[in-house]
Amino acid sequence: MGLIEAIKKYNLTNPISNVENSDAFTYFLNNGIPTNKNEEWKYTSLKQLVSNDFSVEAEGEEISQEELDKSTLKTENQIIFLNGEMVQKPEIDGVSITSYTDKNPSFEDAFTALNAAYAKNGYRIHVEKNVHLNDSIEVIFLSKNTTNNFIQYRNRIDLNENSSIKIIEHFKCLDKNLCFTNSLTNINLEKSSNIEFNKLQNHNDFQIVVDNTIINQDEKSYSTINTLLLGGKFTRNNLSFYQNGEYCESNMNGVVILNNNEFGDNHTYVDHKKANCESNELYKGIYLNKSKGVFNGKIMVRPDAQKINAFQANNNLLLSENSSINSKPQLEIYADDVKCSHGCTIGQLDDDALFYMRTRGINKDDAKTILTFAFASEAIEKLTIAELADITKKEMEKKLNLSLN
Amino acid sequence: MLKIENLKAGIEEVKILNGIDLSVNAGEVHAIMGPNGSGKSTLSAVIAGNESYEVESGSIIFEGEDLLELDPDQRAHKGVFLSFQYPVEIPGISVSNFLKAAISEKRKQLGLDPISAKDLLGKMREKMELLNMKKGYLSRNMNEGFSGGEKKRNEIFQMAMLEPKLAILDETDSGLDIDALKIVANGVNKLKNKKNATIVITHYQRLLDYIIPDYVHVLHNGRIIKSGGKELALELEEKGYDWITKEADKKWG
Numbered sequence: 001m002g003l004i005e006a007i008k009k010y011n012l013t014n015p016i017s018n019v020e021n022s023d024a025f026t027y028f029l030n031n032g033i034p035t036n037k038n039e040e041w042k043y044t045s046l047k048q049l050v051s052n053d054f055s056v057e058a059e060g061e062e063i064s065q066e067e068l069d070k071s072t073l074k075t076e077n078q079i080i081f082l083n084g085e086m087v088q089k090p091e092i093d094g095v096s097i098t099s100y101t102d103k104n105p106s107f108e109d110a111f112t113a114l115n116a117a118y119a120k121n122g123y124r125i126h127v128e129k130n131v132h133l134n135d136s137i138e139v140i141f142l143s144k145n146t147t148n149n150f151i152q153y154r155n156r157i158d159l160n161e162n163s164s165i166k167i168i169e170h171f172k173c174l175d176k177n178l179c180f181t182n183s184l185t186n187i188n189l190e191k192s193s194n195i196e197f198n199k200l201q202n203h204n205d206f207q208i209v210v211d212n213t214i215i216n217q218d219e220k221s222y223s224t225i226n227t228l229l230l231g232g233k234f235t236r237n238n239l240s241f242y243q244n245g246e247y248c249e250s251n252m253n254g255v256v257i258l259n260n261n262e263f264g265d266n267h268t269y270v271d272h273k274k275a276n277c278e279s280n281e282l283y284k285g286i287y288l289n290k291s292k293g294v295f296n297g298k299i300m301v302r303p304d305a306q307k308i309n310a311f312q313a314n315n316n317l318l319l320s321e322n323s324s325i326n327s328k329p330q331l332e333i334y335a336d337d338v339k340c341s342h343g344c345t346i347g348q349l350d351d352d353a354l355f356y357m358r359t360r361g362i363n364k365d366d367a368k369t370i371l372t373f374a375f376a377s378e379a380i381e382k383l384t385i386a387e388l389a390d391i392t393k394k395e396m397e398k399k400l401n402l403s404l405n
Numbered sequence: 406m407l408k409i410e411n412l413k414a415g416i417e418e419v420k421i422l423n424g425i426d427l428s429v430n431a432g433e434v435h436a437i438m439g440p441n442g443s444g445k446s447t448l449s450a451v452i453a454g455n456e457s458y459e460v461e462s463g464s465i466i467f468e469g470e471d472l473l474e475l476d477p478d479q480r481a482h483k484g485v486f487l488s489f490q491y492p493v494e495i496p497g498i499s500v501s502n503f504l505k506a507a508i509s510e511k512r513k514q515l516g517l518d519p520i521s522a523k524d525l526l527g528k529m530r531e532k533m534e535l536l537n538m539k540k541g542y543l544s545r546n547m548n549e550g551f552s553g554g555e556k557k558r559n560e561i562f563q564m565a566m567l568e569p570k571l572a573i574l575d576e577t578d579s580g581l582d583i584d585a586l587k588i589v590a591n592g593v594n595k596l597k598n599k600k601n602a603t604i605v606i607t608h609y610q611r612l613l614d615y616i617i618p619d620y621v622h623v624l625h626n627g628r629i630i631k632s633g634g635k636e637l638a639l640e641l642e643e644k645g646y647d648w649i650t651k652e653a654d655k656k657w658g
């Protein structure tokens with residue numbers, strides 16, 4: 001039973017009672033899983049993957065303490081989900097953490113609609129005014145199943161005035177069955193608050209992830225999303241920033257390294273609605289073997305949004321003839337006093353540089369590795385959590401070693 | 406030390422080197438001169454192992470070993486060094502980390518113990534002093550944003566660190582101001598000993614006042630058309646290349 005049938009079947013046994021959720025579900029049924037005909041999914045196809053047998057929100061297998069320990073980053077503050085259920089959360093002064101069901105879910109496309117209709121698991125983090133958290137909060141969603149499983153999360157983070165927080169989020173699947181996660185996180189930033197949200201996506205060959213992050217920013221708020229897409233069968237990230245007040249800043253920083261048949265798609269959207277704001281976006285992509293990538297960065301500058309600084313760069317390194325990237329900047333600018341720059345590059349390693357290094361005695365593989373690290377360094381240096389930079393570098397090294405040898 | 410015989414090489418269909426013979430012994434300095442496009446850089450690139458050039462025939466024997474069988478990095482480990490006419494910018498890696506990678510790999514390949522970070526830094530400092538280099542330079546990215554002269558000095562710095570047996574200096578003098586030229590030449594002379602050899606490629610007699618060659622060769626159309634002692638360079642400075650290239654063209658067509 002393909003995914004759509006599985007969802008319909010799930011609907012029969014889990015009927016929807018309220019209007020909001022059933023509207024969302026109807027929207028999903030009418031639109032279905034997006035295909036290449038949809039402009040936003042032009043280079044991204046789930047067609048084959050969703051034809052696999054799936055179950056929806058299956059119960060899950062028991063996860064041992066050992067498996068859990070191996071999966072987390074061993075940080076102080078952990079929110080742990082096992083097979084969809086929150087089993088652990090930290091106690092932090094000025095921060096309330098609860099499990100979450102969205103009572104009034106909104107949606108904008110098929111996946112967010114499906115999520116709106118049925119996601120009942122997730123976390124809510126609420127940071128009170130003037131609370132600044134030094135340690136990051138790690139959120140791990142761990143699951144284990146004996147069948148291909150489709151699972152959804154819906155989360156919400158609210159930062160009150162002048163508060164700050166750092167989050168690390170990761171999804172892990174322990175079994176060798178397809179594990180399809182459709183997740184959505186709403187982030188609301190009040191005046192002068194600051195979030196750094198790290199997506200650690202070192203997914204395995206069985207993980208399919210569609211991840212939506214929607215950030216609404218009040219004046220003088222500051223957001224940074226670091227996306228570390230270091231593996232996974234299929235990943236689609238949608239980041240949307242809405243700048244609803246003046247003097248906001250939205251930052252996106254991405255490192256993508258994919259190997260073999262992995263696929264990764266980063267879609268980003270910044271809506272500059274008010275004046276005197278900034279957005280900075282830097283994505284570095286490295287593609288090995290037959291891996292494929294998509295980057296789509298849309299920047300909207302509305303008529304009222306004067307004195308905007310919007311910077312976007314997507315640089316890609318194709319390390320094999322069979323790898324590919326589709327990169328597309330999309331600028332829509334309706335204000336005149338605006339500084340916008342964007343650039344997308346696609347290239348290979350520089351042969352002259354490789355030869356130069358080799359004449360100094362550095363072997364070919366090391367030279368390639370050094371140049372590849374140099375390529376990604378600008379983005380990696382922006383990571384403030386040392387452990388994440390280490391994981392990224394290790395994962396890069398592992399992938400490069402595998403593919404160069 | 407180095408014996409090149411009947412070396413023919415080119416790129417795709419284009420023939421660049423048309424039969425080079427050259428012998429270099431330990432302790433010697435050879436100068437190679439010749440008009441633009443005569444093949445000087447190609448010769449040095451082929452000796453260093455640039456894979457974009459195809460070797461059609463001939464041999465390059467270095468200390469009894471066929472260099473053409475080796476990768477560029479293996480040649481470096483054996484002691485071949487090329488100072489590039491156009492040094493390449495390597496973004497994202499500092500001069501010190503670059504050299505650390507190069508020296509560790511070389512020591513590993515030669516079966517030597519790794520050098521300690523402290524000793525390595527000490528050695529870098531010493532060589533920087535020799536070449537009168539600015540502080541802070543070690544942490545800059547390799548050649549990135551270096552001026553023309555700084556790049557050339559950086560080449561000699563790497564040579565000083567790697568202590569090659571055979572150094573090929575491809576127009577290391579061009580782009581250097583008079584003072585820098587003296588410093589670099591002095592550095593090269595200090596590194597010279599009975600066991601190593603140097604090939605200097607240059608257009609200017611001036612450099613040869615500082616680095617005194619035992620032999621001077623003239624390269625033209627991918628052939629060495631004349632060899633002589635250091636006075637040949639003076640003669641070329643005075644008369645240009647015409648008088649020998651014409652003769653050669655008659656002979657080779």
Ligand SMILES: Nc1ncnc2c1ncn2[C@@H]1O[C@H](COP(=O)(O)OP(=O)(O)OP(=O)(O)O)[C@@H](O)[C@H]1O
Binds near residue numbers: 441442448
């Ligand atoms: N990668 C290449 N592709 C095409 N032609 C090349 C390439 N490298 C060298 N050549 C050609 O081979 C010839 C010799 O070039 P080379 O750089 O060896 O000359 P040179 O003697 O070093 O000149 P110069 O004094 O200007 O440095 C030139 O005609 C050059 O255009």
Ligand SMILES: [Mg+2]
Binds near residue numbers: 445446447490575576
């Ligand atoms: Mg040259």
